[in-house]
Structures are given as structure tokens and as C-alpha cells.
Amino acid sequence: MQYLKIMESINEQIEAGLLAPGSKFPAERKLAETFNTSRVTLREALSLLESDGKIFREDRRGWFVSPTALAYDPTNTDNFKTMAIKAKREPRSELLNAELLPCPRDAAKLLGVEAFTQVYKLERLRFLDNRPVAVTINYVIAEYFPELQEKDFIASLTHTYKEDYDILYSQTRYHIRTSSLQGEIAQALRATSGSPAMLVERVNHDQNGRLIDCDLEYWRHDAINIQSVATLIKE
Amino acid sequence: MQYLKIMESINEQIEAGLLAPGSKFPAERKLAETFNTSRVTLREALSLLESDGKIFREDRRGWFVSPTALAYDPTNTDNFKTMAIKAKREPRSELLNAELLPCPRDAAKLLGVEAFTQVYKLERLRFLDNRPVAVTINYVIAEYFPELQEKDFIASLTHTYKEDYDILYSQTRYHIRTSSLQGEIAQALRATSGSPAMLVERVNHDQNGRLIDCDLEYWRHDAINIQSVATLIKE
DNA sequence: AAGTGGTCTAGACCACGAC
DNA sequence: TCGTGGTCTAGACCACTTC
Numbered sequence: 001m002q003y004l005k006i007m008e009s010i011n012e013q014i015e016a017g018l019l020a021p022g023s024k025f026p027a028e029r030k031l032a033e034t035f036n037t038s039r040v041t042l043r044e045a046l047s048l049l050e051s052d053g054k055i056f057r058e059d060r061r062g063w064f065v066s067p068t069a070l071a072y073d074p075t076n077t078d079n080f081k082t083m084a085i086k087a088k089r090e091p092r093s094e095l096l097n098a099e100l101l102p103c104p105r106d107a108a109k110l111l112g113v114e115a116f117t118q119v120y121k122l123e124r125l126r127f128l129d130n131r132p133v134a135v136t137i138n139y140v141i142a143e144y145f146p147e148l149q150e151k152d153f154i155a156s157l158t159h160t161y162k163e164d165y166d167i168l169y170s171q172t173r174y175h176i177r178t179s180s181l182q183g184e185i186a187q188a189l190r191a192t193s194g195s196p197a198m199l200v201e202r203v204n205h206d207q208n209g210r211l212i213d214c215d216l217e218y219w220r221h222d223a224i225n226i227q228s229v230a231t232l233i234k235e
Numbered sequence: 236m237q238y239l240k241i242m243e244s245i246n247e248q249i250e251a252g253l254l255a256p257g258s259k260f261p262a263e264r265k266l267a268e269t270f271n272t273s274r275v276t277l278r279e280a281l282s283l284l285e286s287d288g289k290i291f292r293e294d295r296r297g298w299f300v301s302p303t304a305l306a307y308d309p310t311n312t313d314n315f316k317t318m319a320i321k322a323k324r325e326p327r328s329e330l331l332n333a334e335l336l337p338c339p340r341d342a343a344k345l346l347g348v349e350a351f352t353q354v355y356k357l358e359r360l361r362f363l364d365n366r367p368v369a370v371t372i373n374y375v376i377a378e379y380f381p382e383l384q385e386k387d388f389i390a391s392l393t394h395t396y397k398e399d400y401d402i403l404y405s406q407t408r409y410h411i412r413t414s415s416l417q418g419e420i421a422q423a424l425r426a427t428s429g430s431p432a433m434l435v436e437r438v439n440h441d442q443n444g445r446l447i448d449c450d451l452e453y454w455r456h457d458a459i460n461i462q463s464v465a466t467l468i469k470e
Numbered sequence: 471a472a473g474t475g476g477t478c479t480a481g482a483c484c485a486c487g488a489c
Numbered sequence: 490t491c492g493t494g495g496t497c498t499a500g501a502c503c504a505c506t507t508c
Contacts, residue, residue: 001496004428027474038498039475040275048429051286052415060475060505069412075465169467176461177304178413178433180287192476193239194283196431198413226411230310230463232404236477262493273479278494295486295494427495 006035006045014054014065022131025055025063051196053222058190069225070128074174074200076228079156080126080136089128096123096135096188098153100142107139110203110214118142122153125188133223135185140213144206157213167212171205176226185218196221241270241280249289249300257366260290260298286431288457293425304460305363309409309435311463314391315361315371327362330388331370331423335377342374345438345449353377357388360423368458370420375448379441392448402447406440411461420453431456 013019025031025046032042046063049055056066070087084091103111103119111119119139126134138157140148144167151160161167179199181191189195200217248254260266260281267277281298284290291301305322319326338346338354346354354374361369373392375383379402386395396402414434416426424430435452 001428003496007429029474038500040499041497043475044496047282048415051413051429051431053413057475061507062475074463075467077467171464171466173464174462176411177459178286178288178431178456180283193236194242194286196286196413221413224412226461227409228309228465229406229408230465231406232310232312238477264493273481274494275480276478279477292494296488297494 002035002037003041003045003048006037006042007048009035010045010049011054019065021065021067022129023065025065027062050222056220056222057192057195059186059192061190066222067129067131069223070133071227072200072224073228074176074202074226075172075230077158077169077172079158081156084128090130092127092130093154094125094127095153096125098122098149100149103139106216107214110201111139111141111211113141120145120148122157124153128223131223132189132220134217134219135188136218137216138213139216141211144210144212161206161212167206169204169212170207170209173203175199175201178221179218181218181220189218189220191220198224198226200224200226237270237272238276238280238283241272241277242283244270245280245284246289254300256300256302257364258300260300262297285457291455291457292427292430294421294427296425301457302364302366304458305368306462307435307459308463309411309437309461310407310465312393312404312407314393316391319363324363325365327365328389329360329362331358331360333357333384333388335384338374341451342449345436346374346376346446348376355380355383357392359388363458366458367424367455369452369454370423371453372451373448374451376446379445379447396441396447402441404439404447405442405444408438410434410436413456414453416453416455424453424455426455433459433461435459435461 028039028042032039035042050057054066055063057063070089080093081091099121100118101121103113103117107119108115119142122138124136125132126136145165151164177199179197181189181195181197182193186193186195198219198221202215203211204213206212263274263277267274270277285292289301290298292298305324315328316326334356335353336356337351338348342354343350354377357373359371360367361371380400386399412434414432416424416430416432417428421428421430433454433456437450438446439448441447
């Protein structure tokens, strides 16, 4: 199995620090020549390193060494910016889309609301050190946040909730699963359609127990490292 | 892009229920003929469905439709068996290996113990409805559990801890990240080397705050759906 | 304009699983 | 034993990125 040896060889170079995080690999044809193999076999090796989170691909741009994954605590209300800064990374966000619309089916299921309930949909692209790492989609129940459309959507939602509506998150229900990037989300992340991804879904309640919004977060799977601490109930 | 159309086509068949969970696909050569494409392109489509968790592969055995993923709460002390039964699935466990040894490097890092600390290493293979879904490796600090080797390792560790040592889990720190299956772990799961996986690492403390053990759980990534509820601290 | 990655073809051989 | 999946080759064309 050539591709396993190629994997190990590349892996060693990374672990030894010979390939800096974020740095670009040589062209596939050159690498294939270096390893004295065909392009297909080389790509097999690269794909496995990708699914292992060691390297990543930008569509039509090539292969890169993955930077350190961001530690992400799903039980933390810290917003993206705060989280990144704590980890000494440089965050940036772009608003992809913001609209008020009747709740689509997938969000209605998460929010448990009836058809035609008005929600705000916010789509944001998250960068870490200038690399696009996640697309986050928020659905916010409009009823609880009058005139939300006039707020600054680039700012943290948590912050707007607290400052302008006196609403805090108090309970969050989250799901985490592997998925794959498709269509516009893949494009925004500069990923090839079908790239492996981590999907974090959250449903949030406020201090009065009301369900106020939900998140769908599509992360490049090598960019995130879910971690948390749980105190267990003693039986 | 043929492979995207093939993906969608297969996906529709699954969603429509025409392909039952667990059922086997026709041979790759036949499928390729059906879709009027080459085997390589067909495998491209299958690989993407695999990384999306819709289908899975057993090494040299073929492709299968993924059963429903098991809901897994990392903050729950329920053992594997209880968890499976709650979800109306049929659990089974096999002991792969049990030994007393000086703590290996990776475990020492998690446990924060010194070199040569004696630990029990337990490797177990978990089945759901007769499908191998996870390899779990436990490292237990031997000092706290004298004569653990005489216990029944197929039984739940949680249960043994409680009944025989009066020790309960009280806090757990967990990490979740994507990984890939290699070597013996891949073999035990009937997976091809390099298959995508979900790695759950846990470090557990007892009711006295002592660090007592850690888990490394390698899951077939389509078999698990991490979910939990967190109550947030009000600022 | 050149080079690159994305996609695809039409084969091939081998070792293993199923029968 | 037969068919299957695992692996590999040596090309090809196109559209996009980069220069």
C-alpha cells in the first residue's frame, strides 16, 4: 500500500515541523513525481490526511497544512470573537446574508415553532487568521426581538441580546455530527463540494426558559476541537 | 460533475427508504455500469456519501446503508449498554485486551501522571445490532482499584467502580474531534485503514476530585450523534 | 499564457471474502 | 473457486487560479 507510506512520510514532515501550519504543498504532479507514483495514488494519500484533519484543501488552490484546531466549548456562551482571542487567534466575520422570513422547514423542526412563524436568518462567515473556517446560520424568533434588523449584525448576537433586549442564554441543547460541505457553504469556505465537515447545531433558551434561537454551524472539520467539562449529577 | 449526480441519486434512494438501513449495495462494477461511469468515479461518489455518514464500508465486504446514529451524551455516566437499550438498539461488547502496564505516553498526557505509573488498559469492541461501531480504550489508574484484574471486564466499568470500590464519576472533561481509523482499531471495526472516525476522549474524576481514569473512544463516525444539554452560568 | 487542481477513462493485478 | 473490493497506472481534457 503505497498511499499509506506516502501518508506517513508527509505526516512525519508535518510533525517534525518541516511544514509550517498554513503552508502550501507543491503541485500534485510534482509531489506524485517525488513519491514516484501516479497522481491518483498521491491524491488518495492526501485525502486520508485531509479526513484526519492534518491537511486541508482549498478548491482549485491546492493543499495546505492545517493550523492548530480551535478549542470550542459548546456549553460556553462566549461568542466567536472572544473565543478566538482567548486562543490567541485573529478572528474576523463577514455577514453573508440577513433576512426576515417565514421559518423554513429545517429550522422549524429545531425551534419547534409552527409554520409561518417569522424568523430572522443570519448567515455569517467566520475567519481565523484569515482562513475561512465556518459558516454559521442563526434563526432567531422575530417576536422576541423587535427591530432586530436595525442592529449591527456583525456584532455578537449574544451581546445584542443582552444590551438591547436584556435577554441571556441560560440553556443550550447541542448536537454535533460529521457532515459534508455542499453548494454555497462549501464555496464560502473555499472548499470543494463534499469536503468533510463538523456540524454543530444548537438550540438556545433564555433566562425565562423561552426558546429564542438556534444555530447551525458548519465548520471545516480540522479547524475545530470540541471540548468541555461536565459536572455529573450524583445518583 | 457526474459524481455529484450519482451521490444525489443514491441519496434519494436512501431517503425514500428504498434502501433499508444496514442493507448492502450491489458490486461496484455493477453500480458503475448502472450509472454508466467508471469505477473510479463511482467510488468518488461513494466516498463522499461515506464522509457524510450516509453509507459505510466494511473492508473487502462492500458498501452498506448506515443505520440511524446513536445519540451519545458525553456528560452522561450511562454505560454503553444502558445507552443502547434506551435507544432500543441491541448492544454487545467484546473484550479485546486487558492488561496492567506502565502508563504509555499518550495516556500519561491525558491522566497527568508520572512515568511508570501503573495503569490498567482495557480495550473493548462495541457492537450495535451486531455492527461493530466503536473501539473504546480505558486507562485506569491502578492504585485506586486494587485487584481490578479479577473483575469482570465485560461488565460496565461504572458499575464495577460503584459496587466494588464505592467510586462514582463526578466530573468529566471531554474532547471530540474527527480522526481516522488505522491498524488494529480499523481491523476490529472491519474498516479500511483511513476511514473517517470520531474520536471521543474523556478524563474522569471521582466524587473526591481525584482523576481516576480516561477513555479513548474511536467511533465509526456515522454511528454516533453527539448531543447534550448544558445549563449555562448566568453572568 | 502557463500551470494547477478537478474530474474522468479504461484498463490492470492481487488478495481476500463468500460460497 | 469465483467474484469482489483494494490498489494502482498512465494517460486525458477542462476550467480556474496565478502570474
